[in-house]
Amino acid sequence: MIDQKTEIIINKKIAEATYLLGLNAHKIVSTAKPGQFVMIRLTSENDPFLRRPFSISGILEDRLFIIYRVIGQGTRILSSLQKGESIQTLGPLGKGFTIPRPDQKAVLVAGGLGIAPLVFLAQKIDPDRLNFLAGFRSAKDVIDVRGLGLKDVELNLATDDHSLGQGGAVTNILEDLLFKPGRSELTVFSCGPLLMLKQVVKITKKFRIECQVSLESNMACGVGACQGCAIESASSYDTSSYLHVCKDGPVFKSEALDWNKYDLKKT
């Protein structure tokens, strides 16, 4: 883990309110793994105050890429930064995905910006063994991942408004897929809104397929010091009732978590 000044090499809009950020992060990239994240300081003033967590979406030599969506004060400021400006970046942080063995097949299920960590994961998987499902609200939200080191990867698309790909929830595609034979060697990797994740977990549980999810939580430190990012664990799995997204995650095996507790939280 390193806290370094990173120069912005690209910060461009790639979909509705969605940006690709490229940073010169030569120190951080050397150990970064898919599923890990960074904490970015947006300003040297005190407002907005906390750093913002973002998954790593890919690495190219000394460049680190992030895909982010403008949702509030912090990401709005991030989107206004120009090439050449520098920001302070702490990373790589957290535990990433357990990358599938070469004999396993991987199904990646992304909901909206949940695609961010999965892009990096996909870069590490043989395209022949990869099935990348991605749901978006609408065609204008779709993120084209082919330029991001995935030129041979075709997204299996779903849009809520039927404007592109299959209409409806991306989890329908997942369910159809799992009905097909050969599912035993599959692992599912997922990231996206909580409602979608719950559906993915329900489906993989039904089919008894291993599922790794990447979660979000409000964070202050990102390194396990503040205990702010706690989430409820499946108590059967771990006797301490909370896990910490920044240190124990952000990637968890789905059975490690207590999915019944995640109702009130917004994602």
Place this chain on the structure above:
Amino acid sequence: MIDQKTEIIINKKIAEATYLLGLNAHKIVSTAKPGQFVMIRLTSENDPFLRRPFSISGILEDRLFIIYRVIGQGTRILSSLQKGESIQTLGPLGKGFTIPRPDQKAVLVAGGLGIAPLVFLAQKIDPDRLNFLAGFRSAKDVIDVRGLGLKDVELNLATDDHSLGQGGAVTNILEDLLFKPGRSELTVFSCGPLLMLKQVVKITKKFRIECQVSLESNMACGVGACQGCAIESASSYDTSSYLHVCKDGPVFKSEALDWNKYDLKKT
């Protein structure tokens, strides 16, 4: 008084840590007078929090100019803003200089950035009747005013380190000048560090010459609502013991003020 969005048309370095800022302020310019100031909001976030007061240094059609020095958080941010960006500007504020009658001669005495409001004043005075004295720390701090609507005005320069013009305090030039005949029709206008102003006031008092000074004070509202910018008045002059720089000033007749009280303040 208007609070308007003003687009930056120029923001360039003109001397050591000193910048010229040009704003498209078509509404504010229509009533602005020399000695008045504006309050600029530096960011739409909450840190830095308060607006910053700056004297108006000139007006060209719908353009309003400010000369500022980078001294802290706010002016550092101001100096990083680019042409094309917009900032919120409130003005014109305060009471300006009483412009000398055509039969009067004006001596302007500037110390460092105190030149800012005097540049605007000089633009309103016939160059033949104007004597513009300006003191700076060093040659690198000297602000060339000729481009600022004063092409026929020669600064009578003094530098503390003797690197340009007369060596030593600008007030020495003033004193020499006042020893010459014809001083009775003179008015002195001054702005600069407190120590210099005190000296100017002492000298003009000795020669019984009218003196108008422009003062600074910490400000919150800029319009007389908060009473934060109070300074001690000469009680002989006004029975209420405080004056407000934003509303009663920033330009005051020197005899309106209680100069003995201004020791501790930094300028």
Place this chain on the structure above:
Amino acid sequence: MTLKKPDLSVALGPLKLKNPVLTASGTFGYGQEFLDIIDPNILGGIVVKGLSLKPRAGNPPPRIIETPCGMLNSIGLANIGLDAFLQEKLPWLRDLNTNVIVNIYGHSINEYGALASSLKGIKEIAALEVNISCPNVEKGGMAFGTDPDASARVTEEVLKNSDKPVIVKLSPNVTDIRVIAKAVENAGAHAISLINTLTGMAIDIKTRAPKLANVSGGLSGPAIKPVALYLVYQVVRAVNIPVIGGGGIMDYQDALEFLLAGASAIQVGTAIFVNPGAISDIIEGLSTYCKTEGIFEIKTIIGDLKE
């Protein structure tokens, strides 16, 4: 046919406001200072600068220091005093089409009473806001507001001498604000407003002296919003009279937080310095919010916190 607009009106006990937005005392002068920019008549009410019997010069400068997301002030209740207020300000305030609330401050309980009785009968003054929470004066002020008995006695004295709704303004600088709130409620206050500023200070490391001549001052602005909101939440749950909430409100979203916490109206103070347009933005923002959310009457969301 006129289109139906969301109804922003709220009630503070006997007092009716066209909308819940008031200006906080000491931050909007007498409504004249920002006249070029803000029409006071759009407001639910204006609370004028703290008034004392005699004129007060206030504390020596510097009186204002910026802090992270806020500011310290040590104005010291500088004001023109009762006589000048009645002569110079009241005629102008009379003609306003909004609730004029006079914030009063006394050195002693008697002075509070004397002020109240001097303002009796002036029907254009809609209510009194009793400041027992100013941190910037030696006598009176916060000394009353941190003691439940003294708070109650000031309240009673004002009520006895007044014909108007009496709002008591509380200090956040206390261990348990509910105790003070209940004391002034029991003393008969019609409403409570909070918070006044938190006491704070700043030091100039170059001169090694306090930045404020008065050493300490009152902290206001967004920095204090979380503290203010929690105190409002607590007081709303402790008393049965209406509460006016404020402290750090910058936009309509902040205002909504206070309404949801249970405030019947809100006060905007320091925000005005940074952005005079905040006043009208907040009123419009609340109206648009109601329209978007299908809220016909804003009063229905007061205290509608899901816990």
Place this chain on the structure above:
Amino acid sequence: MTLKKPDLSVALGPLKLKNPVLTASGTFGYGQEFLDIIDPNILGGIVVKGLSLKPRAGNPPPRIIETPCGMLNSIGLANIGLDAFLQEKLPWLRDLNTNVIVNIYGHSINEYGALASSLKGIKEIAALEVNISCPNVEKGGMAFGTDPDASARVTEEVLKNSDKPVIVKLSPNVTDIRVIAKAVENAGAHAISLINTLTGMAIDIKTRAPKLANVSGGLSGPAIKPVALYLVYQVVRAVNIPVIGGGGIMDYQDALEFLLAGASAIQVGTAIFVNPGAISDIIEGLSTYCKTEGIFEIKTIIGDLKE
């Protein structure tokens, strides 16, 4: 010949620190979490996460909310408990070349005593910091810290059971902090630290629910610095034992303000989250400042406020 460097060492009663910079409890874990970035040995001391007899899971999430120039936390003293601390953390802490201060918290006065006696004899623990000021727990915590008698009794109990210097950490959420400070001084405390967080809350206007599951939380960060500084200034003037100051310190200039106000040492908390490098920047900044200003020993500026 080695060049003479400014002497940054300070004393907290019996405790000697190589420099006045400590980490604040709960913001630096056990010193291991930031190890890649911060060498704990550069510190004057580290105050570990609040320790209780039994492990505590803490409050339900969300536990953290950003606020203007600060944050609210409602961690609820989640910690591994005494046994795990002794087994898993102490061996590592033992080897540090800095003062390890253990922050302790109990549900009852007895629990404070029991914790103190369990830590007796462990010579690598330099001191105890007694947390009577946590706003995020139902029992104990702030309930003790807002009452002078209870504060004194906790202090006495810890002293009775301890062989170490005892620092008592005060809450800012009180009417007059000097009363509490004097009570713990009279009870025998060796030093006082302050401030713990101010109580605050935030509301999500979309869900209309409090943003923190625990409703309220503790406000920290630069937003509270002016309040913290004034409380430190007041306590320094009320007691004769050393004071550790903190609350919103982000850089060495902030640290200097607290030293000038009279704090013998300072704590850096929330700043670490935003900028882990703040720790070393502050220590270096103080050293450079001393050099530039010709200050041979930093202790000479403690309390050197020009009033």
